[in-house]
Amino acid sequence: MKYLAFIYGAPDAGPQMDTPEMGVLMEAYRAVEKTFTESGAKLAGEALMPVETATSIRIRDGKTELMDGPFTETKEQLGGFYMFECETLDEAIALAKQIPTVEYGTIEVRPVMVFE
Amino acid sequence: MARRRAIDCLRRGQTFARKATQIAVLEQAEASAPKDIHNIPDERLRLIFACCHPALEQKSRVALTLRTLGGLSTAKIARAFLDNTSTMAQRLSRARAKITKAGIPFVIPQGADLAPRLGSVLTVIYLIYNEGYGATAGKYQVRLDLCAEALFLARLMVRLAPHAAEAKGVLALILFSMARRPARASQQGDYVSLDAQDRGLWDQSLIDEAREILDQALSLARRGPFQIQAAISALHCDARRADETDWAQISDLYLGLYAIEKTPVVRLNHLVALSNVLGAEFALDKLLEMRGQNEDMQDYQPFHAALADLYRRAGQFDQAISAYERAIEITKIDNERAFLYARLRFAERQQRQKKGRD
Numbered sequence: 001m002k003y004l005a006f007i008y009g010a011p012d013a014g015p016q017m018d019t020p021e022m023g024v025l026m027e028a029y030r031a032v033e034k035t036f037t038e039s040g041a042k043l044a045g046e047a048l049m050p051v052e053t054a055t056s057i058r059i060r061d062g063k064t065e066l067m068d069g070p071f072t073e074t075k076e077q078l079g080g081f082y083m084f085e086c087e088t089l090d091e092a093i094a095l096a097k098q099i100p101t102v103e104y105g106t107i108e109v110r111p112v113m114v115f116e
Numbered sequence: 117m118a119r120r121r122a123i124d125c126l127r128r129g130q131t132f133a134r135k136a137t138q139i140a141v142l143e144q145a146e147a148s149a150p151k152d153i154h155n156i157p158d159e160r161l162r163l164i165f166a167c168c169h170p171a172l173e174q175k176s177r178v179a180l181t182l183r184t185l186g187g188l189s190t191a192k193i194a195r196a197f198l199d200n201t202s203t204m205a206q207r208l209s210r211a212r213a214k215i216t217k218a219g220i221p222f223v224i225p226q227g228a229d230l231a232p233r234l235g236s237v238l239t240v241i242y243l244i245y246n247e248g249y250g251a252t253a254g255k256y257q258v259r260l261d262l263c264a265e266a267l268f269l270a271r272l273m274v275r276l277a278p279h280a281a282e283a284k285g286v287l288a289l290i291l292f293s294m295a296r297r298p299a300r301a302s303q304q305g306d307y308v309s310l311d312a313q314d315r316g317l318w319d320q321s322l323i324d325e326a327r328e329i330l331d332q333a334l335s336l337a338r339r340g341p342f343q344i345q346a347a348i349s350a351l352h353c354d355a356r357r358a359d360e361t362d363w364a365q366i367s368d369l370y371l372g373l374y375a376i377e378k379t380p381v382v383r384l385n386h387l388v389a390l391s392n393v394l395g396a397e398f399a400l401d402k403l404l405e406m407r408g409q410n411e412d413m414q415d416y417q418p419f420h421a422a423l424a425d426l427y428r429r430a431g432q433f434d435q436a437i438s439a440y441e442r443a444i445e446i447t448k449i450d451n452e453r454a455f456l457y458a459r460l461r462f463a464e465r466q467q468r469q470k471k472g473r474d
Contacts, residue, residue, distance in 0.1 A: 001219045088221035089171060090229075111218050 002043065002112035003084045003092035008076040009105030011050070028100040036082065041095055045082035076106060083112070160185065161276055162222040164269070167211075168237040169220045176211040177240045178247070183208055186244075186265040196247050196262060224276070234277055238286045238342065241269045245290050249297075266290060274329075284333035285342030291326035292349035295319040306458075307451040311358040323353050344373045363392035380410060381418065388422055396429035417447045421456060424463070433467035 015021035036042035056067040070077065079101065086092045089109070096107045167180040179197070182188045194204035214220065225233040248262025270287040277283050299313035308314075330346045348369050355361040370386035383406060391399030403423055406413065413419045424439035440460040447453050 003219075086219070088223075089169075089219045090221055090223075090225075092219070093171070 001086060001088075001092075001114075003086055003089075004110050004112055005082045005084065005092070005096045005099065006078055006108040006110070007080040007082075007099060007101050007105065008108065009079050009101050010075045011077065014101065014104035025100055032098050032100060035098065036084075036095065039095075041084045041086060041091070043083040043085050045080070047080040048078060051077045079105070158224065159222075161224050161272075164237055164272075165224060165233055166215055166220055166222050168233075168240045169215070170233070170236050171218065171220060172211050172214060174239075174243070176207055177236070178243050179204060179207055180211045181240050181269070182244060182262070182265065185269065186261075188261070188265070192261075230277065231280070234273065234280055234283065237273060238270075238282055241266050241273065242286055242289070242342070244269070245293070249293060263290075263294060267294065279336060281333045281336040281338040282340040282342050284329050284336075285340055285344075285346050288326045288330040288333060288346035289342050289349060291322050291329065292346060292353060295322035295326065295353070301451075305451070307455045309455070310352065313358075315356065315358075318353065326350070326353075339372075341373055341376050344369050344376075348373075361392070363389050367393055380406070380413065380416065384418055384422055388425075391426055391429070396426045400426040400430055415446055417443050417452070420446070421459075424459065428459075428463045428466065431470070433463055433470065436463045437467070 015025045033042075033045070036045065051070045054068075054070045056069065056071045058065050058067075082095070082099065084092055084095050086095070089111075092109050092111075096102065096109050099107050101107065163184055164181065167184050168177045172180070175197070179193050182193050182196075183190065190205050190208060191201045193208075194201045197204065199207075224230075244262055245266035248260065248264075248266065267287075267290055270283070270290050273280070273283040274287050296310075296313065296318050298319060299315065299317035300308055302308050326346070327350060330343065330350055333343050333346070348366050351362050351366050351369070367386060367389035370382060370389055374382045374386055384403075387399045387402050387406070390402070400423075403419075403426060407419070407423075420439050420443035424436050424443060427433070427436035427439055437460060440456055440463060444453055444456045444460065447456060
């Protein structure tokens with residue numbers, strides 16, 4: 001099964017830009033990237049630009065509406081994701097637990113829908 | 117590219133086949149609930165771990181375990197939770213859907229994974245027992261089928277994981293509790309508190325079995341919350357009379373438990389035990405301190421009942437009476453209300469006697 005791991009974190013939680021702690025975090029991400037790639041479970045994984053860069057789009061009555069910002073304004077923001085190929089939820093959780101942001105944010109794991 | 121697509125197709129086929137099997141397994145299990153503990157197929161053990169998976173909401177774990185492994189009807193489970201049957205049926209089908217759709221595996225966790233997953237199963241077993249033993253709402257009645265189911269599952273876990281001290285801990289705890297059950301209600305069906313129970317009614321053979329299992333657990337030298345609670349039960353069972361209870365040791369054990377489980381109910385029990393060692397006034401101060409730190413206490417019945425009792429023992433009857441009244445106001449269990457009323461009357465009598473003396 002494919003699982004998507006959403007990485008959520010509040011911008012003021014955890015290491016901030018240009019601090020030694022951020023260096024440690026980036027190092028942790030590099031290490032986990034290596035683990036994920038070597039295990040063969042990682043199908044994709046990206047970090048996202050901050051929510052200030054987000055544009056939300058919808059079409060209502062044929063009219064395109066653009067909104068500045070994320071779809072929902074919450075304290076914790078989607079900061080990135082991984083897509084894994086795993087046999088079970090337990091395997092996906094075992095991988096998600098290794099994503100460094102898990103220490104101060106939340107990782108949501110969801111199976112990718114399969115259209116049979 | 118074509119090969120990739122073919123593999124994808126194949127994989128989808130496998131996934132589909134596996135899901136179909138899982139649903140069949142869940143349904144078959146409900147139809148037959150074997151009770152021979154020596155002859156449990158691995159399949160049923162795998163089912164327990166799936167039903168008690170931490171990715172499910174705790175209430176759903178309990179309900180699904182009762183439905184799938186206990187073979188209890190949805191209506192019966194709904195009654196235990198005071199839900200209506202359709203709400204419970206929805207909860208059960210959501211849980212089953214999550215197991216199949218999210219890929220919760222039907223496996224007995226191995227190695228380092230076993231301990232935390234076993235912990236989740238043991239918690240479910242103890243919740244089932246509690247649900248059967250003391251109703252959380254409505255008319256008090258000991259629901260023997262839930263208790264028996266919990267006992268069965270606890271024995272099963274001890275067989276599965278003979279080196280897991282906490283599995284033995286939960287089994288001992290359940291046995292100690294069941295042993296005292298005959299004394300817990302009067303002939304009229306009223307609730308009888310531990311200190312007022314006729315200890316001659318306690319089932320000595322269950323106590324002996326509980327003690328033996330607890331000893332085995334403690335010899336594994338891996339302390340845990342269920343073993344500590346079982347050890348507290350053992351100390352209560354050691355006392356031939358209520359006033360022979362070793363409260364100092366019980367108080368220490370609650371303190372040890374609080375180090376692991378920082379919950380208000382553990383803190384409360386610790387202070388009640390401590391009041392029997394250092395006096396009601398001392399414990400009263402600590403209890404009031406606890407209220408200051410924890411707003412939830414305002415709606416927590418056991419807190420007000422304990423507070424009332426300490427006030428009464430400290431001779432502060434006005435405060436005792438208003439604390440009993442608050443406890444009565446928030447309790448949802450008929451028998452508990454009757455018990456609290458009796459305590460309230462007792463406090464009022466003591467107050468009149470005191471005034472008579474003054």
